[in-house]
Amino acid sequence: MINNDILIKTKKNLIKINIAVVGSFLIIFSLCIYGYFKAQTYKNVDSYLKEELEYIGIQLERNHLYVAPKLLDPKNIVYIYKDNQVKYFTPNGYFKDFIPYNNSKDLGFSTYKEDGYTFRELKFNVAGYTIQIIRNIDSEMVLLNRLLAVFFVGVIFAIIITYFIALYLTKKALVPIERTWNNQVKFIQDASHELRTPITIISSKLESILKHPQNSISDEVETIADAMKENRRLKKMVNDLLHLTKEESITNLQIEEFDINDLIKDISNDYIEIADMYDKEFSYDFYESNSIIITDKAKLRQLILIFIDNAFKYTNEGDYINISVSDRDNNFIISIKDNGIGIKDDEVNLIFDRFFRSENVRDKDIDGSGIGLSIAKMIVNSLKGNIKVYSKINKGTTFDIALPKKIKNN
Numbered sequence: 001m002i003n004n005d006i007l008i009k010t011k012k013n014l015i016k017i018n019i020a021v022v023g024s025f026l027i028i029f030s031l032c033i034y035g036y037f038k039a040q041t042y043k044n045v046d047s048y049l050k051e052e053l054e055y056i057g058i059q060l061e062r063n064h065l066y067v068a069p070k071l072l073d074p075k076n077i078v079y080i081y082k083d084n085q086v087k088y089f090t091p092n093g094y095f096k097d098f099i100p101y102n103n104s105k106d107l108g109f110s111t112y113k114e115d116g117y118t119f120r121e122l123k124f125n126v127a128g129y130t131i132q133i134i135r136n137i138d139s140e141m142v143l144l145n146r147l148l149a150v151f152f153v154g155v156i157f158a159i160i161i162t163y164f165i166a167l168y169l170t171k172k173a174l175v176p177i178e179r180t181w182n183n184q185v186k187f188i189q190d191a192s193h194e195l196r197t198p199i200t201i202i203s204s205k206l207e208s209i210l211k212h213p214q215n216s217i218s219d220e221v222e223t224i225a226d227a228m229k230e231n232r233r234l235k236k237m238v239n240d241l242l243h244l245t246k247e248e249s250i251t252n253l254q255i256e257e258f259d260i261n262d263l264i265k266d267i268s269n270d271y272i273e274i275a276d277m278y279d280k281e282f283s284y285d286f287y288e289s290n291s292i293i294i295t296d297k298a299k300l301r302q303l304i305l306i307f308i309d310n311a312f313k314y315t316n317e318g319d320y321i322n323i324s325v326s327d328r329d330n331n332f333i334i335s336i337k338d339n340g341i342g343i344k345d346d347e348v349n350l351i352f353d354r355f356f357r358s359e360n361v362r363d364k365d366i367d368g369s370g371i372g373l374s375i376a377k378m379i380v381n382s383l384k385g386n387i388k389v390y391s392k393i394n395k396g397t398t399f400d401i402a403l404p405k406k407i408k409n410n
Contacts (some may be wrong), residue, residue, distance in 0.1 A: 018166035285324035315340035339396035
């Protein structure tokens with residue numbers, strides 16, 4: 001199994017990254033929205049102050065201060081200066097203790113706070129006078145502060161939601177990684193277990209020979225034969241493992257056009273003689289119409305050989321093996337059928353797993369590594385096909401391999 005500490009650490013790091021990314025985005029987004037609304041708020045207030053300034057300026061140019069200027073908005077507080085002396089102001093009992101605000105010497109807009117109140121001010125020179133227009137903006141600031149509080153709560157809430165979503169997505173994202181890691185560990189464990197058996201047998205046979213140095217080769221023929229048998233099994237297993245681990249050699253295709261009937265006939269001719277040797281019946285049926293296929297010929301040959309070899313392994317004397325080709329939905333269906341020992345229903349979905357071998361097969365001491373069908377499955381996938389299995393215990397098995405008549409080389 002994958003190291004639990006590494007998995008937990010990876011999960012935590014992914015969650016932290018997700019929260020940091022989402023949190024940063026939300027904070028920046030919220031600050032931008034807040035900044036926009038704040039700018040719009042000041043812009044609206046400033047437009048009122050500008051209108052008031054223009055209105056008062058027109059009155060001063062006409063009447064100077066002989067007539068008290070009128071205001072567009074009574075909420076505005078106006079001070080008019082001449083030579084740094086207040087010549088006119090609008091009475092305001094509520095703010096009389098801390099206005100006018102004379103700390104700002106610059107003309108233009110400014111914002112300041114006095115005694116917990118917030119004011120926006122516009123100071124400008126018009127017709128020889130300095131006009132100071134002041135407006136209390138506490139109501140606007142309350143709205144902005146509420147907006148900021150909403151954003152703050154929203155960001156906190158969103159981060160909490162993000163945490164749970166990240167927890168779920170991270171767990172889901174790590175599933176295939178954990179599965180792949182565990183499959184690799186299982187592959188190594190299974191390979192070690194399968195390789196250990198022939199190595200142990202070979203070692204024991206060699207030790208047996210060493211214990212009897214006086215024996216001749218003829219005396220140890222059976223022992224040597226057993227060792228050679230296990231050596232051949234070991235060699236085949238190593239070759240299968242190399243095929244299985246070199247996935248690129250399986251998935252890289254060499255596309256060519258050829259007659260599938262010719263390929264089946266070429267393969268079948270070799271197995272007819274083998275079937276006679278083992279007192280089994282081997283037959284093949286051609287596809288009668290256009291039998292041209294565009295695919296990887298070498299991979300298809302390897303695929304068919306795997307299934308035929310399997311059929312020979314799991315049939316008894318007097319049983320039959322048949323290979324046929326048919327057409328369905330723009331695919332060729334290659335069927336390998338036998339009436340051998342069959343497969344249990346609960347094991348049909350397991351036969352393509354690496355190193356899987358039925359207990360029924362192990363009990364019969366049938367040679368095999370449990371790797372061949374894994375390679376076959378990979379080849380079928382690379383050829384854009386699929387496999388269906390039909391089997392009954394002690395009745396036989398049929399493998400239907402559906403392959404497209406034409407595939408493109410990626």
